[in-house]
Amino acid sequence: MVAAPVEPGHEADLRALLATMNLSPGVADPLNALVPFGRFESLHVARFVILEDETVGDLAAHGGSFPYAPTYLVFLGDCDGSPAAQLDAIERSARPGLRKIFAHCVGFSDQTDLGAWMRSHAVRPSTAYVNWVGRTVTQVREEQRLHAALLSALVSVAPSSDPVATWRALKLSPDVQRVTLSPPQRTPIAWLVGRLARLFADIVLLIVLFPLLLLYLPFFLIILRWREGAEPMVPQPVDSQKRAAIAAYEDHEVTNSFTAIGSLKPGFFRLTLAIFALWSLELTCRYLYVRGRLARVGTIHFARWVFMDGHRRLLFASNYDGGLDSYMDDFINKAGFGLNAVFSNGVGYPRTKWLLWDGATNEEAFKAFLKRHQVLTEVWYRAYPGLTTFDLSRNSRIRAGYQRASLSEAEAARWLALI
Amino acid sequence: MPLAVTEKEDIQALVRSGLPTLTEAEFWICRIRNAAMARAFLTAAPVTTAADLSVHQTTAVQIALSAEGMRALGLPAEVVGGFSPEFVAGLAGDPSRSRRLGDVGPSAPGAWTWGYPRAPDVLVMLYAEPGGLDALRQQIATLAGELAFDVTVLPTSDMGGHEPFGFVDGVSQPAIDWGGTRSPGTPDDLEYGSLITAGEFLLGYENEYGRFTGRPTIAPTGAAIDLLPAAADDPQRRDVGRNGAYLVFRQLRQDVRSFWRFAAEQAGPAGAQGLAEAMVGRKISGDPLEPVLARPLPGVGPAPASLEQNNFTFGADPDGTVCPLGAHIRRANPRTADMPGGRGDILSRAVRMLGWTKEDPRADVVAASRFHRIVRRGREYGESADPATLMQEDAPDPLCGLNFICLNANISRQFEFVQSAWVMSAKFDGLTGEQDPVLGNRVPVPQTEPTSGFSLPSPAGPARRLGALPQFVTVIGGAYFFLPGVRALRFMASEPAA
Numbered sequence: 001m002v003a004a005p006v007e008p009g010h011e012a013d014l015r016a017l018l019a020t021m022n023l024s025p026g027v028a029d030p031l032n033a034l035v036p037f038g039r040f041e042s043l044h045v046a047r048f049v050i051l052e053d054e055t056v057g058d059l060a061a062h063g064g065s066f067p068y069a070p071t072y073l074v075f076l077g078d079c080d081g082s083p084a085a086q087l088d089a090i091e092r093s094a095r096p097g098l099r100k101i102f103a104h105c106v107g108f109s110d111q112t113d114l115g116a117w118m119r120s121h122a123v124r125p126s127t128a129y130v131n132w133v134g135r136t137v138t139q140v141r142e143e144q145r146l147h148a149a150l151l152s153a154l155v156s157v158a159p160s161s162d163p164v165a166t167w168r169a170l171k172l173s174p175d176v177q178r179v180t181l182s183p184p185q186r187t188p189i190a191w192l193v194g195r196l197a198r199l200f201a202d203i204v205l206l207i208v209l210f211p212l213l214l215l216y217l218p219f220f221l222i223i224l225r226w227r228e229g230a231e232p233m234v235p236q237p238v239d240s241q242k243r244a245a246i247a248a249y250e251d252h253e254v255t256n257s258f259t260a261i262g263s264l265k266p267g268f269f270r271l272t273l274a275i276f277a278l279w280s281l282e283l284t285c286r287y288l289y290v291r292g293r294l295a296r297v298g299t300i301h302f303a304r305w306v307f308m309d310g311h312r313r314l315l316f317a318s319n320y321d322g323g324l325d326s327y328m329d330d331f332i333n334k335a336g337f338g339l340n341a342v343f344s345n346g347v348g349y350p351r352t353k354w355l356l357w358d359g360a361t362n363e364e365a366f367k368a369f370l371k372r373h374q375v376l377t378e379v380w381y382r383a384y385p386g387l388t389t390f391d392l393s394r395n396s397r398i399r400a401g402y403q404r405a406s407l408s409e410a411e412a413a414r415w416l417a418l419i
Numbered sequence: 420m421p422l423a424v425t426e427k428e429d430i431q432a433l434v435r436s437g438l439p440t441l442t443e444a445e446f447w448i449c450r451i452r453n454a455a456m457a458r459a460f461l462t463a464a465p466v467t468t469a470a471d472l473s474v475h476q477t478t479a480v481q482i483a484l485s486a487e488g489m490r491a492l493g494l495p496a497e498v499v500g501g502f503s504p505e506f507v508a509g510l511a512g513d514p515s516r517s518r519r520l521g522d523v524g525p526s527a528p529g530a531w532t533w534g535y536p537r538a539p540d541v542l543v544m545l546y547a548e549p550g551g552l553d554a555l556r557q558q559i560a561t562l563a564g565e566l567a568f569d570v571t572v573l574p575t576s577d578m579g580g581h582e583p584f585g586f587v588d589g590v591s592q593p594a595i596d597w598g599g600t601r602s603p604g605t606p607d608d609l610e611y612g613s614l615i616t617a618g619e620f621l622l623g624y625e626n627e628y629g630r631f632t633g634r635p636t637i638a639p640t641g642a643a644i645d646l647l648p649a650a651a652d653d654p655q656r657r658d659v660g661r662n663g664a665y666l667v668f669r670q671l672r673q674d675v676r677s678f679w680r681f682a683a684e685q686a687g688p689a690g691a692q693g694l695a696e697a698m699v700g701r702k703i704s705g706d707p708l709e710p711v712l713a714r715p716l717p718g719v720g721p722a723p724a725s726l727e728q729n730n731f732t733f734g735a736d737p738d739g740t741v742c743p744l745g746a747h748i749r750r751a752n753p754r755t756a757d758m759p760g761g762r763g764d765i766l767s768r769a770v771r772m773l774g775w776t777k778e779d780p781r782a783d784v785v786a787a788s789r790f791h792r793i794v795r796r797g798r799e800y801g802e803s804a805d806p807a808t809l810m811q812e813d814a815p816d817p818l819c820g821l822n823f824i825c826l827n828a829n830i831s832r833q834f835e836f837v838q839s840a841w842v843m844s845a846k847f848d849g850l851t852g853e854q855d856p857v858l859g860n861r862v863p864v865p866q867t868e869p870t871s872g873f874s875l876p877s878p879a880g881p882a883r884r885l886g887a888l889p890q891f892v893t894v895i896g897g898a899y900f901f902l903p904g905v906r907a908l909r910f911m912a913s914e915p916a917a
Binding site for chain 2: 296322332385
């Protein structure tokens with residue numbers, strides 16, 4: 001992710017420039033002239049956002065103020081392999097377009113070295129979630145082709161009451177056999193080593209922190225409950241025109257993007273709590289929630305939480321299946337406790353109880369909070385429109401059954417039902 | 420425990436009942452011509468209440484207003500703006516909403532016969548026993564006078580409890596918890612139930628989150644002091660919303676000939692009814708395809724018809740081999756509980772809540788039903804014909820359909836969610852390439868796939884797939900209204916403060 005302050009006064013021009021990358025509002029042109037996302041075979045999703053934060057003033061209710069809250073231009077995406085290598089690849093082949101875009105940012109001139117500039121404006125997320133770690137764009141596309149080929153082959157295959165025979169016949173269908181299925185790429189050793197080292201470091205850190213956290217816990221709970229009662233409630237009116245403008249960019253296919261920004265409540269307590277909550281979430285995303293679900297929520301493709309402005313603000317960006325309202329319902333009904341732990345450290349969040357309870361289940365206040373902090377995603381690209389997380393995992397299961405050497409009758413029947 | 424509903428004399432009758440014995444009905448779509456006269460009519464109109472239904476009624480009058488109507492009456496912005504954003508914007512007020520709801524292509528508002536570009540102001544609903552409608556119409560027309568409104572009349576017809584395709588209609592309804600006997604959000608909700616808090620259908624009471632849905636409340640001054648009740652959650656203020664419900668009205672045209680011809684083409688004349696029943700998820704008689712359970716579900720029964728037709732879930736049919744996953748009634752109410760796996764012990768609940776289960780990926784795809792229920796009060800219009808006739812070569816093409824009417828307290832979480840996330844979604848319950856086989860608009864998902872399919876899962880092999888379903892249902896008009904409590908209606912009709 002690259003974030004750079006927009007030169008004041010350039011917002012409208014930048015917005016107009018970014019709009020040229022869309023076929024229509026909310027639908028990016030994969031081969032647009034500025035950054036042809038579709039050419040990058042390892043890029044899953046990407047977006048450009050002008051982070052216009054209309055909620056900075058809410059901090060006043062807490063007696064705080066923001067000395068410097070620039071409007072950032074944010075360019076972020078999710079890819080296979082190394083993000084740095086992906087950024088280099090994009091830089092190499094979309095240099096003129098990127099220069100045109102970043103020319104609206106503070107400190108960018110004709111002489112600026114684009115690659116070095118992007119690297120110096122790169123921001124690391126404190127938490128990143130990936131629906132299925134290791135599933136590549138190539139794999140997604142190939143498995144989708146396999147599914148389509150099987151679907152059409154089903155029509156011509158001789159009907160049989162024996163599921164195993166039907167499975168065999170489908171396997172032998174020429175159209176199906178024509179689909180290339182690249183063998184799964186071996187996980188790079190360096191990645192595995194890095195991950196093991198990280199796991200080791202995380203465990204050491206947990207062991208070291210544990211007694212300290214235990215000592216802190218009683219004080220923490222007292223301060224938490226006191227703050228939960230005493231912190232001011234900041235009204236979260238939603239500007240219906242802004243909401244309508246964002247809605248115009250939503251629901252053009254089966255998946256949507258969500259981008260939001262907000263300020264943290266002032267003070268050491270909320271800051272450390274937010275950092276700790278996001279670190280815990282990062283650990284679960286890294287080691288536990290790597291196969292299709294974040295707790296009970298299965299509709300998120302990619303999500304990230306990024307501290308900005310020296311931990312004063314938090315950016316949340318995600319890619320999810322379905323409409324915004326069903327997404328928010330999932331948050332409330334399936335993962336309210338997790339949302340509370342992170343976002344209740346933000347200004348304007350509905351009151352929580354013992355950190356995990358209430359908050360999100362104050363349904364209307366919670367939805368208003370999210371809608372108020374949402375910002376328009378000017379350009380949003382997705383490598384495989386029309387496919388939900390459910391489709392992706394189903395296609396992988398179809399592929400697994402297809403490549404098996406033999407299936408029992410019950411397995412074959414289940415496999416056929418997947419198609 | 421949630422607040423009990425005790426003010427039935429303040430609630431319009433339609434919330435309590437669909438008025439099935441009053442088989443004659445018509446709906447007046449009104450534009451206010453003269454605000455003073457309209458106010459006089461709304462003050463004097465004999466509105467039938469839920470309390471009135473305790474004794475036999477031969478007629479009934481119900482009145483609802485749109486946001487435009489409230490503005491035309493001179494209600495202050497504070498009141499109108501206190502209603503939900505989707506009500507204020509209106510059913511056809513925003514192309515993004517129309518896209519979400521599937522009101523595109525032939526169903527797009529631009530082609531509607533009413534409700535666009537401007538929503539009507541007032542909806543007057545007249546109901547009468549057979550032979551009584553003419554007199555009621557005369558009485559109400561005289562009361563309104565000729566100058567108060569421009570009126571478009573939407574007639575209805577009595578199809579004997581069937582909708583135009585021939586199926587028994589309005590079989591499944593949530594039971595409203597009038598007494599506040601059920602606290603929502605307890606482990607009981609880990610099993611499906613149909614007893615739903617009053618606050619899901621009436622403003623001013625706790626909803627399924629145990630909260631009061633947002634609504635206009637005002638300082639106790641002027642007419643509000645005498646007319647309006649105090650807000651239960653904010654007694655310093657008077658409640659404009661209390662005892663009122665949002666009323667979603669959509670006039671649907673049903674192409675009954677195309678429906679039955681399609682069924683006959685795909686399954687032959689002998690199999691057509693079976694296929695149509697699979698698409699709907701119920702038999703023509705209203706009986707479910709799923710077997711009914713032995714133990715009554717909360718909110719179902721004790722009437723035998725209710726137990727026979729509604730005491731079931733889809734829990735024992737996760738693959739849709741009995742009732743297809745995409746069948747109409749399964750999309751409109753998937754009968755899901757808060758979490759798959761039932762009640763279980765506290766440890767199993769915690770494990771499931773954290774998502775640490777190795778369950779079937781399909782198990783947790785569909786949201787919990789209790790947050791997405793609506794009360795349906797629709798009426799048919801036009802003349803239909805029986806399926807056997809409609810399947811014939813030279814079948815007539817009757818002009819008929821349904822005036823779909825539903826009541827809810829949160830349009831976006833209830834009606835709009837059901838319509839967009841379940842009925843129209845091309846991805847409901849992990850399906851691909853299909854929408855509701857009855858209601859779908861068949862508009863493809865842009866850049867990708869068609870939505871005109873329908874799959875009938877089979878236990879022994881691949882699903883049977885139908886393609887190229889025609890559009891059987893087209894929206895031809897509609898609006899969001901508010902069906903106020905009687906006191907709130909009189910308040911809205913009172914002289915605006917200068």
